[in-house]
Amino acid sequence: MSAFLATDGARQIARGFAGAFLLAAIWELSARGLDLPAYVLPSVSSILAGMARDAASLLEAARFTATEALAGYVLGCLVGMSGAVIVAMIPSARSVVLPLATAINSVPVVAYSPLVLLWFGVGMTSKIVMVAIAVSFTIFLSTIAGLDRVDRKSVDLIRSFGAGRFAVLWRLRLPTAFPLIIAGMRVSTVRSVIVAIVTEMLGAYGGLGWVIYQAVLQIDFVKVWAAIIVASAISLAFFGAISFVERRYIFWR
Template identity: 75%
Template sequence: MSTRRKDSVREVGRGMAGACLIAVIWELSARGFDLPAYVLPSISTILAGLISDARALLDASAFTAFEAIAGYGIGCVIGLSLAVLVTVLPIVRGMVVPVATAINSVPVVAYSPLVLLWFGMGVSSKVVMVAVAVSFTIFLSTVAGLDRVDRRSVDLVRSFGGGPLAILWRLRLPTALPLIIAGMRVSTVRSVLVAIVTEMLGAYGGLGWVIYQAVLQIDFVKVWAAIIVASTISLLFFGVISFVERRFVFWR
């Protein structure tokens, strides 16, 4: 087994051990202090709720996962394309970067009522919201990465007749790749979060809708069960991008 794979196994083992420790402390605290379910239900109670509502939670999680992944993919394409555009055409940077920074400075959830009004209560509005949130994160991280290239290397490529596209492909993108992947990794959690919050504001399904309905029914065990399922989706999504990072950004 290679050193890199051993490190990955150790990292997963430490994460699982930490999760088990938190679960044990949670269970003992909830039972030891006899906390009511609306304050903090025990882990065993939540697991029982997960089993009893497994079908509904699985359907809801598939709904949310599709919204998050679809919006994530669209957001990545938009963010990368805009970053490359402002890098290749510096004249555009002065117009795009201030606007993107201003829009990104407002919590993305603030745009939810408008997006729901424009695109309706279905899947489209959630995908759009996730795409908006992800695209700005990817755009800013990619621009920062593309600007990190060594000017001396750029001059060297130009001396050999390399144009802007050659510089972009051979120098800027390899230099920016660690920051691009870091932005993609952060965006995984953000995509699931934005999808769920938008579902809570208006939807026909998904984990956010389940959480909202459970709160109205004062079923806090179901709320926690949906939260755990959402956390699992985020961790799996995060793990996939982390694997891609270790596989393709090996020099980091």
């Protein structure tokens, strides 16, 4: 099984690199062949040269953004899963908590950014809180959906052997819910980076969003694209890590 997963993962990575190379080749030929100005679409070679020139600042900004995204992601996952488990264990709370969570989640998370920046300042804390808000709702809803997937007959069977509510949760409901939970976690990886960058653009001391904002003000569109590519690399690495965990440990999916 592990050998198959490793081979399948290697094939997916190879296909990903091949697709990225093909896209880069088309991009380079289009930008040069059509003689597009940098503000429309700079060539890949000029972006790579800009990344090499600004490598130190881009790496520092990437570290800043990745830290915010990862910390907010972990916090959001803990809050979302904990809230879903509490609602599942106390059915009377569902009618109150679930509509409230759905209503809050229906508003674009960026709309909360001015308030969060006002409450927590423009430092790293506000970005972590924003990412946690975005991730927690996704994880909460996916965990609730997963916990509700359990077969009622299986619950009755395990209870007939003397299992209590916590035993049913640990031995049956959570293993059943893990495929949906991990799917929500996979989606949230990209969302966490996006939210961190957007919040940085509204107010920050560093990070890729701040770099993008400053580059736009300086009309340095090559640097804008360089920061976008670095952000995409962070998102892909994050997504790939969660996908690896899913393939490796959620084998019953």
